[in-house]
Amino acid sequence: MTSTIRTSVVPFVVNATGTGVAQHLIAEGDAGHEFDTDAYPAFGGRDEAPSPLFYALGALTSCNQVTAALVAKDLEITLGSFDFRVQGDLDTAVLVGGADGNANFDAVTVTATVQSDATPEQFQEFVSEVERRCPVSQLFIRSGLEFANDWQQAPLEG
Incomplete structure (x- = not known):
């Protein structure tokens, strides 16, 4: 073989x-x-x-930013600064108490604001591609938890 x-x-x-x-x-x-x-x-x-859980959520923000830079290059748009907030809701009954069920986060919400010169249409494509191409986003999404991805565009400064 x-x-x-x-x-x-x-x-x-x-x-x-x-x-x-x-x-x-x-x-x-x-x-x-x-x-x-x-x-x-x-x-x-x-x-x-x-905590390892904070590292998992931090990996999500930083991987999104790295992926965003790659996608922006492909779409020929310019990015400025990023602001992220990620919340993971974890029911600790399985982790701490040994209850039956899934020890995963129940839900993860990504809220991002990024400066960009993209048109509204380009920005929608950009956000969709970042989610599709980001390995850490895909780890969370494919795990079956409730995943919300809310990106807002801010004017590019400078």
Whole structure:
């Protein structure tokens, strides 16, 4: 059997060590970025670093911004600054209490404002393409939770 090597596939690797509910993580690669996670005391942590859930939501905003830059280039529109607010509603009954059900967020809402010179039609296409092409958005969407994506356009300054 012959396997096909796809040159478009990039592996992302994170190594982690930890004790209790805290971890130290290192992203493999030239830069070797490092970060830490912890949990609220109610979950057995000391709240000395962001929760993995905050990192998941933060990954959603930053991946949307990276994807937006790529989509804007393809659509030949200019972007300025971004403002994001993401809310994830989590029923902790499964995580904390061991109840039956899905431990996933029940709902995630992305609210974004981005400066752009796009026409209203271009902006709608832009938002649709960002959602379709963003790997982290697709992780949330395909998980089956209620996903709301509300993007507003602001005038491009400067």
